[in-house]
Amino acid sequence: MFTLRALLADRRLELRLLVEGRPGALDEEVLWPHNTELPDPSPYVRARELVLTNGLWLDRTEPASFVAGVVRAGGAGIVFGLRTQTPHTPPELVAACTEADLPLAEISVRVPFTALTRAAAAIYTEQRQDALLGMVRRGDALAAAISHGAGASGVLKVLRHDHDLPLAVVDRMGRPLASTGVDLTAEQRAAVADALARRPPPLEVELDGSVSAAMFPVGAVGDFDATLLCLRPAADLGPGERDALDQAARFLSLEVAKRQAVQAIEQRFASELLDMILSGAQRAAEVPERLRAFGVDPGGSLAVCAVAFADPDTPTLPGLAEAVGEFLLAENTAVVVAGGSQDVVAVLAWQRPERELRELATRLVDAVEARFPGHHPVLGLGEPAADATALRRPLVSAREACRVLVRRGGPGVAVFGELGTHRLLLGLHEPETLRGFADSVLGPLREHDLRRGGQLVVTLRTFLDHDGQWAATAAALFVHVNTLRNRLSKVTELTGRDVTRTEDRVDLYLALAADAFQR
Template sequence: MRLRDVLEHPGVPLPVLAGHGELDRPVARNAYTTDLLDPARYLAGGEVVLTGMMWRREPADSEVFVAALAGAGVAALGAGEALLGPVPADLVDACRRHRLPLFAVPAEVSFRDVTDRIDTVLWAEREAGAVAARNRRRGLVARLAAGADLAEVWPTDGAWVLSCTGRIIVGGPLGGRAASGPPAGPLGGRATSGALGGRAAAGRTVGSPATGGGLTEADRVSPAASALGAKLAAAFLRADTLPARCRIDGREFHLDAPTLTPTLGGRFIACAGDGTALDELVELAALDAARHERARQVEARLADRLLAALAANADPIETSAALNACGLPTTGPHTVVVASFDTTGPAGFGESARILGRDRAVSPKLHGDAAAIVEEMVAQAGAAVVAADGTLVTAVIAGTGVLAPLRETARRMTSVLRSARVTAGVSEPATNVIGLATALAQARHAHDYALEREGRVSVVGCDELASHDLLLAGVPRAVRQAFAERLLAPLRAYDSSHNADLLRTLQTFLACDGSWTRCASAMHLHVNTLRYRIRRIADLTGRDLDSFADRVDLFLALRAAS
């Protein structure tokens, strides 16, 4: 509402005495009546102040009074003439100096009449705005129901749908200069419309086809956008309840989601500014999620069929049909990822976590879904189908270059939850359908190997492992430990009682490819001393280190024990 709307409202005229060029000022609040000389502490800004001028003892008081009003950001001043007569010139001059609109309230007009006039105009404008908002919401809902994509009805600025890692799903550039083409998230993923439910289906096709793998420069965003997205995601996951509000880099954001509490692996809405549109945006997101639920159920069944075909090493024609049904290309390359997400660490969800360099508390109500988490991890890698199989989640991705983005996304997730651990194995690219079954086996073995590693992020690529590591990863842990113990236990026992350093001698000898001279030099021993130790190792283990087969046994025992 503008000040002009109040002054021009039907009724007794309210003469304007100062600020004729300021009549288009917005009036955001109801009238406030005061006769205090300095009422600034009671003012919020945007209101019309009415006064009977009882505060005026001398002309200089007008400057004090008007300066206080101008500093508080009021919209205008109305001076009543019922008690003290016409408005004095010093008050008019003070209002002109401070560019504060001043109007007179004639004796026959009460302050109640002026207040009612302001209330009437405000109510009419708010009602018109509410009607327009309802009509707009109905129109947006109708467009979604008619098949429009969520991105088509989403605001172009000031609101975003983000993933739990801060990747933009829907919305314009989050910060810094945007790359050309569709908006991209902090990790480089294209902005697309997606369902916003808290729990992902067991199988789901995500992303868009990528034939070359990796990401082009046009897909990347500024570091400022990446940092802001990560901070918003951390604030979302810290929230105990929704909606939540946070202030980041001097900007205020309102956060909400279709779920009642933050969901790890889910998506959320961030709205900059006052958040007045947040409810409407959440409603759109929830409708979009409901619209996609039936498709998710179908995709889950298709993903399970593809995984079953790969596990059974099915006929290439059957595998190609399963790929095609999931929306993946039937020609390579494809990459397979097998992952698990463990949140059973000692810290627990409610413990303090180190987030963005400061101690923050992660919401104790935070929960997540392994399939949804892995879906987010592979979202930027290209077209992918994600299927859950017990505690493991398998993703088949059309493209290559998966390893580095996967590690980065896993790092982002575990930076929020101190107790979480992400473990994943990545296959070598399968150039054709026939190689997909082998790729699945490679990813599973790499995942088994990753489980043995330390750290909260253990993502292992098949090409990073030597062939014997993959072989050992496919052997049950108990079998590996028993094999290593049978060969190495006598050496440990002898070292413990004689301090003979036989175990380290064996490791160094094999690392030197059985070279007596190099091994003796590395251990600072005489060659005869080294020969004595090697004979003792042979006696205790029953293995001849001159035999290649026996050397392999001892080498694998050392690797299995490490």
């Protein structure tokens, strides 16, 4: 940083300080020297420029007026160039600068202003060179930290080597990825997550009303997934500190992208495991090996749970799968977690009593609710499986229990057999039986829809979802009531079941439920 004190330290310039100015003025950044002989330099001098003058304006204006113009422009100070005609700095100029708390120095007759300008350029060049060398050195250190697997903590360690700053890395879910010199509270992390959710994110965030922190967003794939946080206001950071933080944020983007890639692969493998389990005998041989890949013993007792939010209109929030996995791993439980559009499923090794499984599930729901304030999670439990070959039924049971809890809005945890729903009866039958029943009832409707481009199945499902109310169903389908009546008459004709009779309506509803149950 180019300062007036740095110029004064250069003996070649033969500068002599006459007025020090306000406290700290000599150490403030100077933008550049500005040579002027105008009586009022304020229209042309930029803020933080150092005014160089020989006093040729002295016959046209008073020194106090000239100094007032420099102050008005925000000048960093004045250097008065002595000449043969003016071998001493005018006392009036010294008095005016003293009154205005503006630094004033005089330069020897033997030294031209160009020497001062060259000295300023040399200081800038040296400092810029030092900054570039520092950036290259820091870049090498950051690259080494990332490549050696030091992660976000390694990046902060490199930063702290050059700058003693309180730092933290927080992701968009409010999770701490690393920190040094600071310990953020849950409320402060939530404030950071809220700030990251804005578009674009702010450059500064108020953590708790009294602490301001500068934000340096960390992007991965076209979005901001985390932020490098410095617990100082952005205005208090020097250019070197800002450059270092910006550079570190870019390296952190590599780390976040790597983490996302690993998580995406794990999620794909976990989702494939659920497909293997649901496929039954077709892919049963693949299940044990996939469980072993996640550290879960396929030969031991296993449990399955499904987690979602009680509001059926709330999709599975980003980060729910990670929250479930982090909780269970913190409980020293080997687990596979797969996130879907409607729920998150966990398959975990379980050798303890079922009572303790229920207690674990309750703590999991509490932990998820704390992570996602304002949302009410529910959890469906399947009956424990003796080993990997018996996972299909617990998986289906857990997901169905979760779906029932979502529709009912709670309670937080339930086992499928406790729910007293028709889905329990459906769950007692083999998939082939359910598929045969659904096909026998709905097959003619599907065939008609496929051949005629109709919507009989959709119409039937919508009619039953609206409790058989004609007007509400027609409005939901955007059709006239007479059109709805014609469609449902066709349903009666093709299935032999009248939608106005309770017994037939039960058959149709169970056929739709059985069709959805096996998917």
